[in-house]
Amino acid sequence: MGYERSPAYVPGQKGAYKLSRSRIENFIRCPRCFWLAQRLKIDQPSSPPFLINSAIDTLLKAEFDVYREKGEPHPWQIEFKVDAKPFAHKDLERWRHTFTGVQHLHEPTNLLIFGGVDDVWVTPDDELVVVDYKATAKNKEITDLEDSKWHDSYRRQMEVYQWLLRGEGHKVSDTGYFVYANGIASGKGFFNKVEFRTNIFPYKGSDKWVEPTLAKIKETLEGDMPKENPDCEYCAYARARTQLTLDAIKATSKTEPA
Secondary structure, X not given: OOOOOOOOOOOOOOOOEEEEHHHHHHHHHOHHXXXXXXXXXXXXXXXXXXXXXXXXXXXXXXXXXXXXXXXOOOHHHHHOXXXXXXXXXXXXXXXXXXXXXXXXXXXXOOEEEEEOOOEEEXXXXXXXXXEEEXXXXXXXOOOOOOOOHHHHHHHHHHHHHHHHHHHOOOOEOOEEEEEXXXXXXXXXOOOOOOOEEEXXXXXXXXXXXXXXXXXXXXXXXXXXXXXXXXXXXXXXXXXXXXXXXXXXXXXXXXXXXX
């Protein structure tokens, strides 16, 4: 069954409005593009899906599930000295599902926030640990997050998941983990196989920014279209494309006979 798009936000609506974790990230990047998507259903152009990354996610989930069923830590958790094991819970499949995920209704804004988490581990103190799988191919070893806008989004992603699980009533550790698989491109050939070096490293998050951001999102949804974001490449493209169209119309009108 196909996924039905959520309806446009209607200012003043009384029902809860469902908003994904990725839409929060879109708002942070550009409130104008966010407004166009949620109010008018005009989305940014989509990029091709990262199918290799999705395959690695699927395989990592399957691998950690083996140890989840055994009630044992994965060997990587032992190797990287992570005092936790995969968490077995009746809601895990819902938490992982893209279109259901972990959910929490933020009552002050009536926004129903959701997001599909990659994995959840549990410590001996029964604290839940948010885990995010990542895959790339870089020459250097990946042992932490870099200071980049993409890795800032990874940090926020984990913090939203921590906030969501707390919203569902769970005790959640501030420290989450990234399981980062790095493709090795230094071999003598492909031979139908790519080897990876996987590192696991912690990230201590803070979800204090989430609720103030939701308040700003609600204000934006209720208001007029925000101003163009000078740092947004989509806004820049839309402006340039509109100007080209207007120039073409003007040039055509000049050449037509009176």
